[in-house]
Structure formats: C-alpha cells, structure tokens
Amino acid sequence: NAGVTQTPKFQVLKTGQSMTLQCAQDMNHEYMSWYRQDPGMGLRLIHYSVGAGITDQGEVPNGYNVSRSTTEDFPLRLLSAAPSQTSVYFCASTGSAGNNEQFFGPGTRLTVL
Amino acid sequence: AQSVTQLGSHVSVSEGALVLLRCNYSSSVPPYLFWYVQYPNQGLQLLLKYTSAATLVKGINGFEAEFKKSETSFHLTKPSAHMSDAAEYFCAVSDQGSNYKLTFGKGTLLTVNP
Numbered sequence: 001n002a003g004v005t006q007t008p009k010f011q012v013l014k015t016g017q018s019m020t021l022q023c024a025q026d027m028n029h030e031y032m033s034w035y036r037q038d039p040g041m042g043l044r045l046i047h048y049s050v051g052a053g054i055t056d057q058g059e060v061p062n063g064y065n066v067s068r069s070t071t072e073d074f075p076l077r078l079l080s081a082a083p084s085q086t087s088v089y090f091c092a093s094t095g096s097a098g099n100n101e102q103f104f105g106p107g108t109r110l111t112v113l
Numbered sequence: 114a115q116s117v118t119q120l121g122s123h124v125s126v127s128e129g130a131l132v133l134l135r136c137n138y139s140s141s142v143p144p145y146l147f148w149y150v151q152y153p154n155q156g157l158q159l160l161l162k163y164t165s166a167a168t169l170v171k172g173i174n175g176f177e178a179e180f181k182k183s184e185t186s187f188h189l190t191k192p193s194a195h196m197s198d199a200a201e202y203f204c205a206v207s208d209q210g211s212n213y214k215l216t217f218g219k220g221t222l223l224t225v226n227p
Contacts, residue, residue: 004156031213032213033213033214033215035215035217040122040219040220041219042117042203042217042218042219042220043157043203043205043215043217044217045214045215045216048213048214050213058214059216090156090157092157092213094212094213096212100212101159101162102159102212102213102215104149104156104157104158105156106155106156107155107156
C-alpha cells in the first residue's frame with residue numbers, strides 16, 4: 001500500500017492563479033481531511049469528507065473548495081491564490097470515525113507570490 | 114468548541130534525561146486525545162492515542178501519556194531521551210467518534226543535546 005499520497009510536493013503560484021492539490025489513498029478509507037500547517041499555528045482543518053459525495057467545512061475553509069467523487073481521491077482547489085495561502089498542506093485519511101489512526105500524507109509546500 | 118494548549122513552544126533536554134511535553138485541552142464533551150510527531154520535512158506520525166479506555170497510554174518509541182480528566186491534561190513523557198527523539202510534537206483533540214476532525218495544539222519543538 002502506498003498509503004496517502006499528495007502531489008505536487010512543491011508549488012509556487014502567483015497571486016490570482018488557481019490550482020488543485022491532489023490527494024489519494026489506497027486504504028479504502030471513508031474519511032478524509034485537509035489541514036494546513038503554518039509556523040507557530042499547528043495544523044488547522046480546512047475541509048473534510050465522510051464519504052464519497054459528502055464534504056463539509058473545517059476551521060479555515062475560506063478560499064478553498066473540495067469535492068469527493070470517489071473514495072480514493074480528495075482534491076483541494078484554490079480558485080484564486082492569495083499570499084495568505086502560503087503554507088504546507090496535509091491530507092489525511094482514516095477508516096473509522098472512532099478510535100482508528102488518521103494517516104497523513106507527506107504534504108505539499110505551497111508558496112504564493 | 115475544543116482547544117488544545119501546549120505549554121512551551123521549545124523544550125531542550127540532554128540525552129538520557131526525562132522528556133516531559135505538556136498538553137492541556139478544553140472540550141465540552143468527552144474527548145479523544147492524540148500525540149503526533151513530525152520529523153523535519155515529513156508528515157505526521159501517530160505516537161499514541163487516548164480513546165476512553167485506559168488512562169495511561171503507551172505509544173511507540175518508548176513514549177507514554179496519562180489522561181487526567183480533573184486536570185484536563187494529557188502530558189507526554191519518555192524516561193530517557195534519545196538523539197533520534199528530536200522533532201516537533203503535536204497534541205490534538207477530537208470529539209469521540211470524530212477523529213477525522215482534529216484540533217491541534219501549536220506544537221512543541223524538542224531538542225536533544227548530547
């Protein structure tokens with residue numbers, strides 16, 4: 001199993017550009033989440049999904065869109081990038097809403113100029 | 114709303130010394146609690162978790178944590194630090210049954226001196 005994979009690893013955007021961060025998992029997990037990590041802020045939840053076709057907002061959803069058309073994939077879209085979205089983005093998945101571990105991907109480092 | 118406070122953004126210990134990383138939480142419902150470790154330029158790895166079973170939880174790499182409801186704490190300890198323990202550590206909380214929605218603390222960077 002590859003676990004949770006994220007592409008790209010690094011990305012530089014100009015203000016106003018759009019892009020999609022890809023996330024895929026091969027563990028047949030129902031639950032997937034996106035977090036952003038900023039220095040001194042820990043990780044903050046952007047959006048999450050409890051199954052294909054079902055998504056909801058987390059703590060910091062503004063400026064981001066998500067969709068979940070398959071169990072495996074959970075892309076994160078930035079429609080018009082802003083410098084405030086410079087961050088490291090982590091995707092995570094878990095097979096249960098209960099006490100199972102949430103597995104994290106390796107992250108995407110995004111810089112918006 | 115839930116919140117997590119990690120006391121000390123940077124903790125420095127000598128190799129072989131006790132490691133104590135502090136975490137206090139605020140939750141209106143019984144929580145699940147987690148400790149994650151992040152090595153430089155990597156993702157997060159679960160160290161241990163409390164999910165309403167035993168209050169003393171043992172994790173990987175010799176770490177353990179004790180859930181103390183009266184103190185709303187979940188401090189992480191390791192009796193003897195190793196150089197390989199140098200990393201950033203995050204405490205996180207979720208509602209029971211919602212471990213896909215974690216609220217993280219701001220992290221504690223652990224430095225281990227030879």
